[in-house]
Amino acid sequence: MGNVGTVYLVGAGPGDPDLLTLRAARLLGRAELVVHDGLIDPAVFALIRPDAKLVSVAKSRARHTLPQDRINALLVREALAGHDVVRLKGGDPFVFGRGGEEAEACRAAGVPVEIVPGITSALGAAAAAQIPLTHRDSASIVSFVAGQCKGLTEQNWAGLAGKGRTLVIYMGVTNAPNIAEKLMADGLAPDVPVAVIENAARPEMRVLRGALAALPQLVERERVKSPALIIIGEVTAEKDAALAQIALEAHS
Numbered sequence: 001m002g003n004v005g006t007v008y009l010v011g012a013g014p015g016d017p018d019l020l021t022l023r024a025a026r027l028l029g030r031a032e033l034v035v036h037d038g039l040i041d042p043a044v045f046a047l048i049r050p051d052a053k054l055v056s057v058a059k060s061r062a063r064h065t066l067p068q069d070r071i072n073a074l075l076v077r078e079a080l081a082g083h084d085v086v087r088l089k090g091g092d093p094f095v096f097g098r099g100g101e102e103a104e105a106c107r108a109a110g111v112p113v114e115i116v117p118g119i120t121s122a123l124g125a126a127a128a129a130q131i132p133l134t135h136r137d138s139a140s141i142v143s144f145v146a147g148q149c150k151g152l153t154e155q156n157w158a159g160l161a162g163k164g165r166t167l168v169i170y171m172g173v174t175n176a177p178n179i180a181e182k183l184m185a186d187g188l189a190p191d192v193p194v195a196v197i198e199n200a201a202r203p204e205m206r207v208l209r210g211a212l213a214a215l216p217q218l219v220e221r222e223r224v225k226s227p228a229l230i231i232i233g234e235v236t237a238e239k240d241a242a243l244a245q246i247a248l249e250a251h252s
Helices: 022-030 068-080 099-108 121-128 173-185 212-221 238-250
Strands: 007-011 033-036 053-056 085-089 113-116 139-146 164-170 193-198 206-211 228-232
Touching: 007 022, 007 068, 007 099, 022 085, 022 113, 033 068, 068 085, 068 099, 085 099, 099 113, 121 164, 121 193, 121 228, 173 212, 173 228, 193 212, 206 212
Parallel strands: 007 085, 007 113, 033 053, 033 085, 139 164
Antiparallel strands: 164 228, 193 206, 193 228
16 A cells, blocks of 8 residues: 555534634644545635645535545545545534444544644534533533434433533434424423524624524524524523624624
């Protein structure tokens, strides 16, 4: 076997290229091959060297450009051919980014792999909207869940949201009715405050607020599209609305 390249699993953060790590920016600046997700902000691509080859493996609810096993095989194949590969992912590679699966595939094939963490979307979105995920008066526990995973009805979310707790839901806007129904069936009060953050840390960011029972109507009325996160808990209450407005103005 000849020289083997390295696969770099790089977190692109929530959107704003200024939130990339220095390591991520340097790798993008020298990368010859970048395999990227579909929700990467265009401003991040401006950091990639002009002659780099870009391969999109964008996923959507209805369509996958490449199934995950073929993405794994692509990374391994290119590395075994001697190419360094930057696998660019929104947020952090190891938080709902399937980075663990890709790292396992690389290691199994004898391909060196490096993880370059990014600001996960939950932290980036909350910071951009100036919503504290923890607060001495409101929450001391934070949970992250995926709202689009298979078997949603079978997942046990009991106790993840409620008094003193914040629940952050990734990939949940298209499943908002089922999510609201599930949480209320688990005993969460219908009037628990929620926030939906669309296009976090980007100029077009929106922060939408309401109550849990009205979450499906909020998402439908405002035509919320991915990338978006749902945050549930007292930390999103309207008392912080002025801070959210400041955050919106800062990104406009």
